[in-house]
Amino acid sequence: MGLAPLVLDGFTPYPQDVAERYRREGHWIDQILPEPLFASVARHPEKTAIIAGDARIGYAELGDRVLRVAAGLQRLGIRRGDRVVVHLPNIPDFIVFVYAFWELGAVPVFSPAAHRRTEIEHFVEVTEARAYVTVATHDGADLAALAAELKGAWPGLEHTIVLDPAGGGTALDALLAHEPIAHERRSLPQDVALLQMSGGTTGHPKLIPHTHETYTHSVRVSIPLCGITDASVQLISVPICHSMSVRSPGFLGVLNAGGTAVLAADGSPDTVFPLIQEHRVTQASIVPPLLLAWLNSSLKDRYDLSSLETLHVGGAKLSAEAARRVRPELGAFLQQGFGMAEGLVNYVRLDADEATAVRSQGLPSSPGDELLVLDDEGREVPPGTPGHLLARGPATIRGYYRAPGLNAISFTEDGFYRTGDIVERDERGYLTVVGRSKDQINRGGEKVSPEEVENLVLGHEGVHDVSVVGIADRVLGERVKAYVILREGADPAVVTLGAIRRFLRERGLASYKLPDVLEVVAEFPRTAVGKVSKRAQRAS
Ligand code: AMP
Numbered sequence: 156m157g158l159a160p161l162v163l164d165g166f167t168p169y170p171q172d173v174a175e176r177y178r179r180e181g182h183w184i185d186q187i188l189p190e191p192l193f194a195s196v197a198r199h200p201e202k203t204a205i206i207a208g209d210a211r212i213g214y215a216e217l218g219d220r221v222l223r224v225a226a227g228l229q230r231l232g233i234r235r236g237d238r239v240v241v242h243l244p245n246i247p248d249f250i251v252f253v254y255a256f257w258e259l260g261a262v263p264v265f266s267p268a269a270h271r272r273t274e275i276e277h278f279v280e281v282t283e284a285r286a287y288v289t290v291a292t293h294d295g296a297d298l299a300a301l302a303a304e305l306k307g308a309w310p311g312l313e314h315t316i317v318l319d320p321a322g323g324g325t326a327l328d329a330l331l332a333h334e335p336i337a338h339e340r341r342s343l344p345q346d347v348a349l350l351q352m353s354g355g356t357t358g359h360p361k362l363i364p365h366t367h368e369t370y371t372h373s374v375r376v377s378i379p380l381c382g383i384t385d386a387s388v389q390l391i392s393v394p395i396c397h398s399m400s401v402r403s404p405g406f407l408g409v410l411n412a413g414g415t416a417v418l419a420a421d422g423s424p425d426t427v428f429p430l431i432q433e434h435r436v437t438q439a440s441i442v443p444p445l446l447l448a449w450l451n452s453s454l455k456d457r458y459d460l461s462s463l464e465t466l467h468v469g470g471a472k473l474s475a476e477a478a479r480r481v482r483p484e485l486g487a488f489l490q491q492g493f494g495m496a497e498g499l500v501n502y503v504r505l506d507a508d509e510a511t512a513v514r515s516q517g518l519p520s521s522p523g524d525e526l527l528v529l530d531d532e533g534r535e536v537p538p539g540t541p542g543h544l545l546a547r548g549p550a551t552i553r554g555y556y557r558a559p560g561l562n563a564i565s566f567t568e569d570g571f572y573r574t575g576d577i578v579e580r581d582e583r584g585y586l587t588v589v590g591r592s593k594d595q596i597n598r599g600g601e602k603v604s605p606e607e608v609e610n611l612v613l614g615h616e617g618v619h620d621v622s623v624v625g626i627a628d629r630v631l632g633e634r635v636k637a638y639v640i641l642r643e644g645a646d647p648a649v650v651t652l653g654a655i656r657r658f659l660r661e662r663g664l665a666s667y668k669l670p671d672v673l674e675v676v677a678e679f680p681r682t683a684v685g686k687v688s689k690r691a692q693r694a695s
Pocket of ligand 1: 591
């Protein structure tokens with residue numbers, strides 16, 4: 156077929172011998188991401204692939220839409236290797252656009268709908284994106300205006316596609332009007348297929364380049380481990396671009412298996428319980444705060460949730476107390492998962508005993524995963540002893556995109572990713588997350604980089620210095636707290652929580668990163684070597 160491998164600068168390739176081994180051992184197969192979808196289309200064209208609101212999209216229709224949109228995008232000049240920022244909420248168009256870009260060999264940059272100008276502009280700049288797809292408004296934000304602004308500011312951003320707030324509209328119709336292109340290979344399995352955002356510990360979110368091989372592998376191993384079959388009806392209520400919604404097992408898992416994905420705008424009980432009842436949902440993936448909301452909702456007795464077989468919970472630490480309540484109160488098997496967009500995903504196995512299901516966050520999902528649990532000196536610790544988790548394997552990247560400085564710290568020389576998580580591993584290999592060494596806030600599964608928030612707060616006229624930390628919260632796990640030292644002569648009335656939140660919002664920061672609490676202090680506690688003691692600030 157004569158395609159040469161795609162060369163994307165800023166991508167850290169796997170060493171050749173490792174890549175060959177992953178292929179030889181069957182972890183990486185000769186497949187690109189749209190191919191399993193089109194196999195499902197061929198198997199049962201009439202079956203429902205996606206349900207969203209009143210819309211039901213069958214497999215044949217989904218395939219047709221993908222190939223029409225791909226034709227339209229191709230006509231615009233989108234080609235293999237082009238980066239394209241996809242900034243859409245949980246609507247079918249997200250799935251359609253992502254597959255359409257993959258058909259062309261383009262590289263979607265997954266951006267959560269909660270992102271605002273700060274994050275999107277950064278992605279456009281770093282990736283030199285040629286296109287940006289969004290909805291006109293989301294959560295009160297005027298994204299059509301953002302699209303216009305970006306187009307004016309970044310000459311390389313040739314195309315902005317603005318859909319109606321709930322998807323569809325004239326911009327989509329214009330693309331759908333094209334005759335579908337043929338479904339065929341326009342990229343190779345080893346090509347970079349997508350860029351996903353990292354949780355982030357430094358300034359801006361970093362980008363994670365997955366290839367078709369790493370991603371199809373991750374999906375393929377997730378399907379049986381999560382019990383996904385063609386009879387599965389999966390609820391997607393976590394933001395659709397998160398790993399949980401895409402590949403763990405995500406819409407890729409359920410569409411590859413030939414099941415049905417039900418999309419919900421959010422995961423609140425009022426939104427999702429009626430959907431679970433109406434569509435007989437069998438599997439859902441949620442974050443711990445949502446699980447608490449489900450468990451504590453009086454609505455759970457008003458709706459028939461009996462179809463729910465497996466409830467996958469991950470993204471942040473789940474308390475054993477909440478975990479224990481899942482089976483008796485929701486009637487589903489609790490499947491904890493612990494993974495990261497960088498690749499590694501662990502799942503509790505579906506046949507695990509109760510104690511394991513409640514306490515642990517799982518076993519590695521890929522037979523090719525290699526895990527190390529190390530002490531501070533880099534020596535392996537015995538089972539049951541907490542240590543730093545490092546991971547390498549056929550689903551785990553070898554470097555962030557265009558981030559050599561960060562890569563030198565985040566990866567070992569032999570390619571292990573330093574997860575920043577502190578875990579305990581038992582004799583069976585089951586992992587329990589017991590802490591974290593990275594400077595990151597986990598706000599109910601949404602990751603916040605303190606440094607990113609601090610950099611922006613420092614721009615406020617009344618602020619001399621700021622330190623942002625996560626403080627314990629019963630529902631979210633952690634909330635964002637900003638300690639602020641006022642600039643000399645500053646009026647304390649202008650440095651309130653409300654004022655700082657407004658200031659950050661105006662600078663276009665996603666709302667989940669805004670401080671929940673603000674305290675003005677005279678000075679910061681210091682460590683012995685004079686650094687700000689975030690540990691003391693977290694505890695106070
Ligand atoms: P993300 O890339 O956004 O999925 O974030 C990955 C990080 O989320 C991991 O490195 C952990 O710090 C955290 N995380 C994910 N799942 C869990 C879990 N089940 N328990 C505790 N922390 C988790």
